[in-house]
Amino acid sequence: xxxxxxxxxxxxxxxxxxxxxxxxxxxxxxxxxxxxxxxxxxxxxxxxxxxxxxxxxxxxxxxxxxxxxxxxxxxxxxxxxxxxxxxxxxxxxxxxxxxxxxxxxxxxxxxxxxxxxxxxxxxxxxxxxxxxxxxxxxxxxxxxxxxxxxxxxxxxxxxxxxxxxxxxxxxxxxxxxxxxxxxxxxxxxxxxxxxx
Amino acid sequence: xxxxxxxxxxxxxxxxxxxxxxxxxxxxxxxxxxxxxxxxxxxxxxxxxxxxxxxxxxxxxxxxxxxxxxxxxxxxxxxxxxxxxxxxxxxxxxxxxxxxxxxxxxxxxxxxxxxxxxxxxxxxxxxxxxxxxxxxxxxxxxxxxxxxxxxxxxxxxxxxxxxxxxxxxxxxxxxxxxxxxxxxxxxxxxxxxxxxxxxxxxxxxxxxxxxxxxxxxx
Numbered sequence: 001x002x003x004x005x006x007x008x009x010x011x012x013x014x015x016x017x018x019x020x021x022x023x024x025x026x027x028x029x030x031x032x033x034x035x036x037x038x039x040x041x042x043x044x045x046x047x048x049x050x051x052x053x054x055x056x057x058x059x060x061x062x063x064x065x066x067x068x069x070x071x072x073x074x075x076x077x078x079x080x081x082x083x084x085x086x087x088x089x090x091x092x093x094x095x096x097x098x099x100x101x102x103x104x105x106x107x108x109x110x111x112x113x114x115x116x117x118x119x120x121x122x123x124x125x126x127x128x129x130x131x132x133x134x135x136x137x138x139x140x141x142x143x144x145x146x147x148x149x150x151x152x153x154x155x156x157x158x159x160x161x162x163x164x165x166x167x168x169x170x171x172x173x174x175x176x177x178x179x180x181x182x183x184x185x186x187x188x189x190x191x192x193x194x195x196x
Numbered sequence: 197x198x199x200x201x202x203x204x205x206x207x208x209x210x211x212x213x214x215x216x217x218x219x220x221x222x223x224x225x226x227x228x229x230x231x232x233x234x235x236x237x238x239x240x241x242x243x244x245x246x247x248x249x250x251x252x253x254x255x256x257x258x259x260x261x262x263x264x265x266x267x268x269x270x271x272x273x274x275x276x277x278x279x280x281x282x283x284x285x286x287x288x289x290x291x292x293x294x295x296x297x298x299x300x301x302x303x304x305x306x307x308x309x310x311x312x313x314x315x316x317x318x319x320x321x322x323x324x325x326x327x328x329x330x331x332x333x334x335x336x337x338x339x340x341x342x343x344x345x346x347x348x349x350x351x352x353x354x355x356x357x358x359x360x361x362x363x364x365x366x367x368x369x370x371x372x373x374x375x376x377x378x379x380x381x382x383x384x385x386x387x388x389x390x391x392x393x394x395x396x397x398x399x400x401x402x403x404x405x406x407x408x409x410x411x412x413x414x
Binding site: 006007008009010011012013014063064068070071072073075077078081082112116119120122124125127128129147150151152153154156157158159160161162 | 381
């Protein structure tokens with residue numbers, strides 16, 4: 001899925017060699033080619049984070065759901081270290097015959113490939129976010145999230161990702177910044193790639 | 197004749213150890229050149245690396261980047277070295293897949309990669325040993341996860357599973373990246389060629405790979 005393409009690799013250079021602006025344009029184009037309906041670039045300092053906890057369904061708890069809670073690595077604080085992020089969305093018509101699950105998996109695919117594109121082009125710290133709960137997407141037939149067992153790893157390393165909400169980003173604020181319209185006949189699945 | 201300073205003599209002593217053991221290049225660097233970035237550990241966690249969570253040295257465990265910075269602030273100098281690995285080994289897709297799936301590849305190249313990784317661990321251990329003999333309190337950092345290299349034949353990390361001491365205290369060390377050190381940037385800043393190696397590249401595009409180690413000295 002994510003690894004079915006080859007990417008040109010560039011040697012890691014110094015910061016002065018980077019041209020973030022032009023790279024972000026290429027990343028936008030790349031994401032659209034991979035199936036995103038719309039893309040936008042956002043400054044991370046514009047993003048709002050919602051630190052409040054809400055009640056959640058314990059049954060579907062995973063490493064990344066309902067919230068990403070790494071005690072030594074608070075994710076919202078770390079994401080604020082980035083300057084720019086790509087936001088993309090895939091529109092899903094509620095009346096569509098396309099499987100909803102497949103549409104969400106597409107978000108994971110674009111997020112993963114976008115991150116890989118950054119990695120091989122000198123932005124080695126890029127990180128991406130996908131949609132919903134990866135457990136219900138990839139481990140729906142399993143009894144648990146393997147990562148929650150001490151000493152065990154994820155069943156889908158390099159594929160599973162947290163959602164925007166699970167990292168406490170205010171999704172509606174992002175939509176407002178990008179001036180994306182909301183349409184009740186469509187569901188927008190969003191993903192992000194934090195670049196640099 | 198100019199007399200060498202104590203630091204220069206120490207540096208040469210330790211650099212010689214690394215070179216004799218097979219490091220391609222070694223240098224003493226100021227700890228100001230160690231680059232700590234909280235995003236580095238995040239790369240181990242999102243998406244989850246296959247090593248993430250399975251041993252005490254790797255995220256989400258191990259040293260946070262703040263803990264690492266506090267430790268580094270106690271030192272002025274470090275030995276930084278690289279071991280070169282043929283891209284046919286380190287950038288081979290089958291090797292990467294076997295590594296992520298915790299099994300051997302058909303050609304046995306993963307074993308060879310493991311040998312290079314073990315060399316980094318050994319060089320760090322030997323530099324630490326010599327530094328201790330000279331009265332210093334060194335702190336070493338390696339490349340990659342200790343679990344799949346040193347405890348490959350064990351089901352789990354004994355610290356995590358049984359709360360017992362590490363099986364390989366003499367040689368097991370946290371990796372540079374697990375402590376938040378931006379290894380890529382550090383290598384580039386000292387002039388070493390380093391390429392991002394992963395599943396989606398053609399190994400012919402990468403001249404070679406490198407594994408890096410660091411020992412805080414004084």
